[in-house]
Structures are given as C-alpha cells and as structure tokens.
Amino acid sequence: MSGAAADIEAVSAANTALYDALEQGDLDAVADQWLEDGVSVVHPGWPVISGRGEVIRSYALIMANTDYIQFFLTDVEVSVLGDTALVTCTENILSGGPAEADGTAGPLVGGLVVATNVFRRTGDGAWKIWSHHGSPVLIDREDDDEGEDDETPEEEV
Secondary structure (H helix, E strand, O other): OOHHHHHHHHHHHHHHHHHHHHHHOOHHHHHHOEOOOOOEEEOOOOOOEEOHHHHHHHHHHHHHOOOEEEEEEEEEEEEEEOOEEEEEEEEEEEEEOOOOOOOOOOOEEEEEEEEEEEEEEOOOOOEEEEEEEEEEOOOOHHHHHHOOOOOOOOOOO
C-alpha cells in the first residue's frame, strides 16, 4: 500500500473512531480523537465553539441529552495533503429520547447533516481532529432534482 493510500486509510479509521465513540457515549474516547490545541466545532444550529475544553464540553452536553444515537455515514470523501486531511460526509443520524414509562424505547428521530472534519497528523503519526463543522440538510435531494428541468436560470445583469 502506498503512503497516500495508507494515509487515507488511517484518516478514514480516525473519522470512524469519532463516530463510534459518539455512538457509545464514551466522552473520554471522543476527547482522545481531538488535538490538544486550536480546535473548533460547529454543531448544527450552534455558533462556533473554540478551544479544546469548550469543544469537549459541547459533546458532553449532547451526550447528556441524547439517550441513543447512531450514525450511518454516506458520501464519505477523504483527501490528504501533507499532514492535513479533509473528510466530507453525510451523517444519516438516528437518535432517540428517553425511554417511555413502561420501559419501551423512546421515539426515534432521523436527520441528515453534511459534515466536514479536518484532521492533522500529530508528531507520533496519529490523525487527530482539528475542526468539525456540521450543517443540517434542509432540502430533499429528490425534490431538488425534479425541479431542475422546470426552470431556466435567469441571467445576471
């Protein structure tokens, strides 16, 4: 395996490790995925959060208020340039609230988030997250495609 292919595989594994840690509700494992300095996160609908302590705190808040979460990643693209890597993907999220009074599972809700994860290679060769930005998907791709032939773009003046 070439160096570039090995880097892409390592970054993909680091990206997967973040989502696995989130699904397991393991805050220590989530924290372990992040660089020590200069990090930032944008959760869907939130302002930019900067600094390792605040970033990890934001994940603690999400975990404390989410009884169940599962990520199905699609459209994953990984590119590496030197010691920096970019991962874009669609987070197909299934999450649930508190269990019902009778002990059955609470309601499940699905959603789509387009995410950009930026990684940096550390001195020991590990890939750690430098920045995460998640944006909710508010349009249905099928609806968007249906209307493409119906309208012609207007010329800009």
